[in-house]
Amino acid sequence: MNRFRGTPALLLAFALCFASGCSAPTPGSVVKRFYFLLSAGQTSAAMNECSRELKAFGPKFNAALEQAAREIQQKGGVESVEIEDLEVEKQVAKLVALIKLKDGSTNKERHVLVLEDGRWRLSASK
Numbered sequence: 001m002n003r004f005r006g007t008p009a010l011l012l013a014f015a016l017c018f019a020s021g022c023s024a025p026t027p028g029s030v031v032k033r034f035y036f037l038l039s040a041g042q043t044s045a046a047m048n049e050c051s052r053e054l055k056a057f058g059p060k061f062n063a064a065l066e067q068a069a070r071e072i073q074q075k076g077g078v079e080s081v082e083i084e085d086l087e088v089e090k091q092v093a094k095l096v097a098l099i100k101l102k103d104g105s106t107n108k109e110r111h112v113l114v115l116e117d118g119r120w121r122l123s124a125s126k
Helices: 007-019 027-039 043-047 059-074
Strands: 078-089 092-101 106-116 119-122
Touching (some): 027 043, 027 059, 027 078, 027 092, 027 119, 043 059
Antiparallel strands (some): 078 092, 092 106, 106 119
16 A cells, blocks of 8 residues: 555656746746836736736826836847845835846836735835
8 A cells, every 4th residue: 555656746746846946926026027028018918917906007007017118118128127125024025126228227116016816916005
């Protein structure tokens, strides 16, 4: 009687998941994804990184995302995003993102993220 027959397969699945980086997105990875999506002009996908609070602004928020995407693209797009000063307390994360654009300019942006349905999302709070 082998009660642990599935254990090796389960351990292998966990090891593969860990090795491939399939972990839950962190506040920093959400912010990085947001800016790279804007850089690629994928405003709908970028909106998916935002909280219900932000999405509630509707067309005005969508227009603001499209404008931000245009401004980033006019500067050649995002080269890198570095996360600084990350603080996480329960369901709220605060951080500063240093966005380096391909034209050589940089922007520092403060962000607050909230844990919503088990996933970090950008919030309207600063």
